[in-house]
Amino acid sequence: MKDSLWRQPYLIELTYADNFRRVEDSIRGRNLKILEVGCGTGFMSLELARMGHDVVGIDPNDKIIRIARRTMETDPYGKSRGDLRYEIADFNKWSDDPGTYDVVLFSRVLHDLLHPGKILSRAHHLLKNGGRLICLEYAYDRIDRRAATWLYQIRRALELTGWYSSHLPVDPREGVDAIMNDALYGRKEHINKFEEMRHPLEQLFHGEHFSWHCYYCWDVFREMRIPDQRREKALAGLFNGMEQLLIDSLEIQPALFHFMGTKATV
Numbered sequence: 001m002k003d004s005l006w007r008q009p010y011l012i013e014l015t016y017a018d019n020f021r022r023v024e025d026s027i028r029g030r031n032l033k034i035l036e037v038g039c040g041t042g043f044m045s046l047e048l049a050r051m052g053h054d055v056v057g058i059d060p061n062d063k064i065i066r067i068a069r070r071t072m073e074t075d076p077y078g079k080s081r082g083d084l085r086y087e088i089a090d091f092n093k094w095s096d097d098p099g100t101y102d103v104v105l106f107s108r109v110l111h112d113l114l115h116p117g118k119i120l121s122r123a124h125h126l127l128k129n130g131g132r133l134i135c136l137e138y139a140y141d142r143i144d145r146r147a148a149t150w151l152y153q154i155r156r157a158l159e160l161t162g163w164y165s166s167h168l169p170v171d172p173r174e175g176v177d178a179i180m181n182d183a184l185y186g187r188k189e190h191i192n193k194f195e196e197m198r199h200p201l202e203q204l205f206h207g208e209h210f211s212w213h214c215y216y217c218w219d220v221f222r223e224m225r226i227p228d229q230r231r232e233k234a235l236a237g238l239f240n241g242m243e244q245l246l247i248d249s250l251e252i253q254p255a256l257f258h259f260m261g262t263k264a265t266v
């Protein structure tokens with residue numbers, strides 16, 4: 001649990017739980033059929049099933065699906081929830097009958113998938129007419145120098161107190177360059193840019209909601225090592241609150257977006 005946000009409930013409250021509330025707010029109706037693509041350990045699928053929906057969660061990572069299934073099997077609300085099924089599958093190769101789902105959910109996975117237009121067309125095909133796509137996504141290319149400068153200040157201050165696991169250059173200019181480089185240019189793996197996701201989302205779905213949210217502080221939470229839990233909780237709240245303030249006052253470009261739209265006729 002060392003590098004995982006799940007090590008502390010107050011970190012979950014500021015991150016995964018906040019994301020789940022966005023998903024919950026985007027879902028209208030009861031007993032819906034929901035597909036979650038890239039469900040990971042399945043916490044969102046599980047909560048949606050507990051709300052009474054019938055849910056299928058897919059992910060190609062067999063270890064992670066084993067964890068999701070174990071949680072499902074030991075769920076104390078197992079008898080009262082909707083149907084829940086987890087499958088080990090790559091969404092590129094997985095299929096179901098066209099028009100099966102009321103909702104298709106992508107949470108922090110679309111940025112990883114090659115050819116997002118094709119991926120979203122598959123989701124479009126699986127949705128019923130009037131069905132809804134929900135997408136919470138990380139747009140890595142949005143980071144700007146102001147966000148990197150703010151991150152440098154936090155990380156370096158934590159490093160100097162011995163409360164951060166990695167090390168940045170002592171010179172602030174070099175430190176900001178290092179953060180920008182890691183975020184933008186130093187990536188080895190493929191990752192989609194914001195426009196590569198936004199364009200097909202808006203082509204295939206009638207947008208009903210779009211908003212930006214905190215995400216930079218997730219990485220800080222993962223790597224900070226504050227021995228005292230009360231202090232860690234207070235600092236996590238401060239960093240999250242500061243990121244929100246900087247986003248709201250347009251001082252930094254945020255990186256996590258929430259899109260919701262209904263299936264368009266194409």
Ligand SMILES: C[S@@+](CC[C@H](N)C(=O)[O-])C[C@H]1O[C@@H](n2cnc3c(N)ncnc32)[C@H](O)[C@@H]1O
Pocket residue numbers: 037038039040041058059060061064089090091092106107108109112113
């Ligand atoms: C960052 S995790 C997000 C997990 C969860 N949805 C969440 O919001 O915390 C991305 C997940 O997408 C999964 N994934 C990657 N490629 C995929 C594919 N081709 N089809 C389905 N899932 C995929 C990964 O295995 C991983 O569990």
